[in-house]
Amino acid sequence: xxxxxxxxxxxxxxxxxxxxxxxxxxxxxxxxxxxxxxxxxxxxxxxxxxxxxxxxxxxxxxxxxxxxxxxxxxxxxxxxxxxxxxxxxxxxxxxxxxxxxxxxxxxxxxxxxxxxxxxxxxxxxxxxxxxxxxxxxxxxxxxxxxxxxxxxxxxxxxxxxxxxxxxxxxxxxxxxxxxxxxxxxxxxxxxxxxxxxxxxxxxxxxxxxxxxxxxxxxxxxxxxxxxxxxxxxxxxxxxxxxxxxxxxxxxxxxxxxxxxxxxxxxxxxxxxxxxxxxxxxxxxxxxxxxxxxxxxxxxxxxxxxxxxxxxxxxxxxxxxxxxxxxxxxxxxxxxxxxxxxxxxxxxxxxxxxx
Amino acid sequence: xxxxxxxxxxxxxxxxxxxxxxxxxxxxxxxxxxxxxxxxxxxxxxxxxxxxxxxxxxxxxxxxxxxxxxxxxxxxxxxxxxxxxxxxxxxxxxxxxxxxxxxxxxxxxxxxxxxxxxxxxxxxxx
Numbered sequence: 001x002x003x004x005x006x007x008x009x010x011x012x013x014x015x016x017x018x019x020x021x022x023x024x025x026x027x028x029x030x031x032x033x034x035x036x037x038x039x040x041x042x043x044x045x046x047x048x049x050x051x052x053x054x055x056x057x058x059x060x061x062x063x064x065x066x067x068x069x070x071x072x073x074x075x076x077x078x079x080x081x082x083x084x085x086x087x088x089x090x091x092x093x094x095x096x097x098x099x100x101x102x103x104x105x106x107x108x109x110x111x112x113x114x115x116x117x118x119x120x121x122x123x124x125x126x127x128x129x130x131x132x133x134x135x136x137x138x139x140x141x142x143x144x145x146x147x148x149x150x151x152x153x154x155x156x157x158x159x160x161x162x163x164x165x166x167x168x169x170x171x172x173x174x175x176x177x178x179x180x181x182x183x184x185x186x187x188x189x190x191x192x193x194x195x196x197x198x199x200x201x202x203x204x205x206x207x208x209x210x211x212x213x214x215x216x217x218x219x220x221x222x223x224x225x226x227x228x229x230x231x232x233x234x235x236x237x238x239x240x241x242x243x244x245x246x247x248x249x250x251x252x253x254x255x256x257x258x259x260x261x262x263x264x265x266x267x268x269x270x271x272x273x274x275x276x277x278x279x280x281x282x283x284x285x286x287x288x289x290x291x292x293x294x295x296x297x298x299x300x301x302x303x304x305x306x307x308x309x310x311x312x313x314x315x316x317x318x319x320x321x322x323x324x325x326x327x328x329x330x331x332x333x334x335x336x337x338x339x340x341x342x343x344x345x346x347x348x349x350x351x352x353x354x
Numbered sequence: 355x356x357x358x359x360x361x362x363x364x365x366x367x368x369x370x371x372x373x374x375x376x377x378x379x380x381x382x383x384x385x386x387x388x389x390x391x392x393x394x395x396x397x398x399x400x401x402x403x404x405x406x407x408x409x410x411x412x413x414x415x416x417x418x419x420x421x422x423x424x425x426x427x428x429x430x431x432x433x434x435x436x437x438x439x440x441x442x443x444x445x446x447x448x449x450x451x452x453x454x455x456x457x458x459x460x461x462x463x464x465x466x467x468x469x470x471x472x473x474x475x476x477x478x479x480x
Contacts, residue, residue: 032393033392284396308393
């Protein structure tokens with residue numbers, strides 16, 4: 001089992017530790033509900049050092065990115081792009097955020113569970129193509145804290161100085177007396193917030209200062225409910241190698257570019273599924289529960305939780321397109337009983353990101 | 355924080371407590387169970403009159419992230435349910451031994467002998 005550089009601090013804070021993708025990670029510290037509400041109303045800090053960081057460096061780093069991912073990477077310096085990573089069949093290997101630090105330097109942040117698979121894949125694409133750039137897997141060198149919530153800007157400014165010039169999905173390098181950081185205004189909660197990358201030493205020191213400033217430590221449990229409330233997909237739940245971006249409501253990440261890995265297969269594919277958002281007045285939908293419509297099984301809950309913000313059971317569900325065209329009436333089967341679902345066209349809560 | 359284990363109650367391996375009063379048995383979940391589950395947000399209980407065998411699932415308690423089955427400590431018939439918990443499941447976190455779930459009229463009082471006493475349960479929680 002792997003541990004992040006902050007592991008001892010989590011133990012010291014009495015965190016409940018669970019195995020997550022081979023990592024011993026804090027799932028919560030005190031009360032899950034308190035952690036979720038603090039991120040919506042104040043500021044919480046998450047250790048997400050288990051995530052992977054790859055760097056692409058060279059004159060054609062951005063051209064390589066445009067070849068690698070289906071989303072458009074023609075963005076300004078200091079901007080980030082969310083994208084799925086596709087195989088040649090147009091199916092989803094992982095999802096990632098690619099950060100353009102400069103014309104010749106890109107950082108990619110990937111899911112912990114997929115670091116090795118992604119690295120093997122990206123290396124093979126890099127080898128077969130002839131872009132003038134080098135790739136580096138620096139996942140073991142970086143720790144990462146996500147600071148999330150409406151108060152995160154003022155709190156992080158006190159700790160690190162100038163950050164207010166960062167826009168949503170902006171990124172910059174920052175060097176000062178506290179160390180050398182890469183700071184991005186990104187996150188997985190829907191709230192305003194930052195992700196701060198740095199070596200283990202400076203991130204440990206930042207964590208200590210955040211705790212001293214009264215920031216609430218939050219675990220992966222809160223992070224998961226927060227992302228379901230704003231309907232962000234998670235690999236292994238909404239996203240998988242059996243699905244294309246069109247099967248999981250990620251059409252917006254596929255831009256009509258000249259060429260990218262998986263484009264041919266994707267252009268020829270017919271979407272089979274779609275993701276829907278549902279809530280229940282009574283009962284909590286959970287992953288794996290059947291989703292019905294007109295008395296027929298049409299899909300499955302991919303992520304479900306109680307939302308402490310709207311006090312309802314909420315879920316993302318994958319349903320078959322052929323059985324659900326125009327359908328807005330869904331039911332969820334829970335322990336043999338059928339519960340009528342509310343159909344949502346927008347995320348359960350909007351989140352407060354800038 | 356030490357977990358509370360009142361001596362006057364009986365217990366199950368599934369972390370339920372049982373108060374025995376003649377033929378009637380009142381069932382709830384223990385302080386240890388509520389603490390392990392975290393914030394309880396949903397409780398599902400059977401209908402009054404429901405017949406249970408020992409170890410049958412009779413309902414669930416759910417936290418934000420988890421679902422836990424409840425198992426009947428004895429055989430018998432459900433004669434009362436604590437419907438207050440449906441609107442205020444967090445009471446189980448606040449007062450685990452007052453927030454009873456169901457009352458069972460036992461069909462075989464001999465099954466009580468198979469329940470754990472507080473000392474046995476205490477060693478299970480350690």
